[in-house]
Amino acid sequence: MAYNKQKKKPNRNRNQRNNNRPQPAKKVEYPKEITYHDTLTVGQLAELLKRNSSDIIKFLFMMGNMSTINTVLSDDDIELICMEFHCEPHKEIIIEEDDIEEQLGHIEDKEENLVPRPPVVTIMGHVDHGKTTLLDTIRKTNVTGEEFGGITQHIGAYQVNVNGRKVTFLDTPGHEAFTSMRARGAQVTDIVIIVVAADDGVMPQTKEAVDHAKAAGVPIVVAVNKMDKPGANPDRIMSEMAELGIMPEEWGGDTIFTKISAKTGEGVPELLETMLLVADMQELKANPNCLSSGTVIEAKLDKGRGPVATLLVQRGTLHAGDSIVVGSSFGRVRKMTNDRMQEIKHAEPSCPVEIIGLNDVPRAGDVFMAYANYKKAQEIANQRLEKQIEKERNQTSAMSLEDLAKKVEEGDLQEINVLIKADVQGSAEALKASMEKLDVDTVRVNVIRSTVGTISESDIMLAMASNAIIYGFNIRPSAAIRKKAEEEGVQIRLHNIIYKALEELESAMKGMLAPVYEEVVIGQAEVRQIYKVSKVGTIAGCMVTDGCVRRDCKVRLIRDGIVQYEGKLGSLRRFENDVKEVTNGFECGMTIENYNDIKVDDIIEAYEDQEVQEA
C-alpha cells in the first residue's frame, strides 16, 4: 500500500526501540502537515500525527463515532481529526504504473470538463455478409469525392460525417482484433453494427459477433443486408436473432433492425440515423483538455518510416510532438496524419490518427498515454519493459477456478463468467441451464457462450477477454489449443459428468474450492496404424506427438475432438518390449483396456490424477 512508502516510517522504529528503556521526557514535535495516499486507519493516522491512537478514538467518540485502531477513516474524518490536532492533511493520488492501463477506463473527469465526442462504431458479421461493402458505401456517401480519393491506404479506422456529425468507424479485420483488444482491457467501441445477409441468415460468425458485443456490454444495431437480392428474408433473420437473445424492437425488444442493401446504398442513411440515435442515448463525452490517452488500433513496421501505429484518441488531445508511452514502447509523435493521410497537429477524442515516432511496434489494444516530458515517458516505458519481462517469466493463469474461489472468498466477485463447449447440443444446454441456476451467496454464473464442438482459438480469445473459464463437456482440446490456453492464461476444465462440473463450480462459488486431486494431461499420441490380434484385441500403432504416455496412466480416445472412450491403458510397447514410458517423437504400440474400437487418426490422450498441493 502507498502508505507503507511513507518516509516517516523509520521514526516509528526508532521510537519503538527507545520505548524499551526509560527515556527522559522529551518534547514531541507534532507535525504541522501530513501527506497520505489512498486511505488511513486510525492507527496509521495516529502514527503520522505522532499521537496516541486512543486520542483519536476518544475524539471520534466525542463526535459520536465508535472506532478502533483498525477503523478506516474517510477523508472527511481525517480532515476533522487533523483540524483537532492543528495539522493540515494533504491527500496525494498516486497512480501506480501497473494500474495505468486499468485506470484509463476509470479516470473520472469532472462533468464540467466533458464535451460530447463522436461515437466509435465497429461493424461485425459473418464472412461475405457485406461488412466491407457497407463500410465502403458509408465512406463513399459520407466523405466528399475529393477526400475519398485521399483514402488510399488502410489505417484501420475512419471518420465520416453523418448529418453533420462525426462518426468513427473501426475497420479492424475480423472479430479477433475486437476481442484481443478487449482482452487487454481496451474498450474502444461504443456501438456494434452486426451485418447479417438476408439471403443467408444467422451464421456462426454472426453468433460470435453477438457473443462479443454482449460480453463487452456494447449496444447492437442489426443491419439486415442484401435486401436487394431475390431470396432476402428479413423475418427469418429477426427470428434467428431473437433466438440468440437479440430481440427486435418491433417485436417488443430493444434492438433496432435496419433493412439495407450495402451494394445499392438503400437503407444505409436510415441505418446511420439509427446508429446516431443509439449513440445519443449513451451521451458519449470526453475531456479534450488534458494529456491524451487512448488505444492502439493497428500497428506495423514500415520499412521507410519505422514503427507506424494507428491510435484512437479517447481522452485529451494528442498533439504532434507529444511524448507518449504505448505498452513498453515510447517516443515523440514525429508526424501525425488523419485517415485521409493529411498531416494534422491535434487530434481530439474519438479521432483516429496514424503516428510515427515510436521506438518499437506496439500491439493492437495497447493503451497509449501522453506525458508532460520525454524523459518521464522514457522512464515509464523502461519500467514497463522490465515488468513485462518479469511477467512473462512468471506467467501464471489469468483466471483459474482457484483464483475465482479466492476472489469469491474475499468478496471481490459477484459473477463468474463461463464458456461452455460440449459434444452435443443437449449437454451444452443442460449445463448452461444448470450453471445459470447456481446461486451461492449472491455470486452467480454468467454463461457467455455455450456451443457444440471442440474448443477453438476464438473461444480462448473470448474467454481471455471476459476473464472466463472454459468448461468442456465430453470434448478434448487439441494440444495446440491447450498450449494457446496456457499461454493466454485461460483455464480449461474438462468434465464428462454434469453434476461433477456443477459441484466443482459451486465449490468455487462458495470460495471453498479444495480439490484433492486434479487431472493432469501428460501427453498425446496419434493412431497411425491398427492391428487386430486375436486374444489381445486392437493394438494401436501410435506416434507420441506431445508429452509422454506412461504404462499406468489413464487414457481417452478422441475422434474429431469428441471423446469416444475413457479408460486405462492396457499395454504399452516398443518393438515387442513392454515399456514404462514413451515420449514425444517416438512410436509405440498401445492397447486400451476393454476397448477395441480404435481407428486410424484417432487421438489417444494420456492423463494422470495428480495431487493438488494447494487449494
Ligand SMILES: Nc1nc2c(ncn2[C@@H]2O[C@H](COP(=O)(O)OP(=O)(O)OP(=O)(O)O)[C@@H](O)[C@H]2O)c(=O)[nH]1
Ligand atoms: N446483392 C448484394 N450483394 C452484396 C451486398 N452487400 C455485399 N454484397 C456482396 O457480397 C459479397 C461479400 O461482400 P463483402 O463486403 O466483401 O463481405 P464481408 O462481410 O466484408 O466479407 P469478409 O471481408 O470476407 O468477411 C461481395 O461480392 C459483395 O458485392 C448487398 O447489399 N447486395
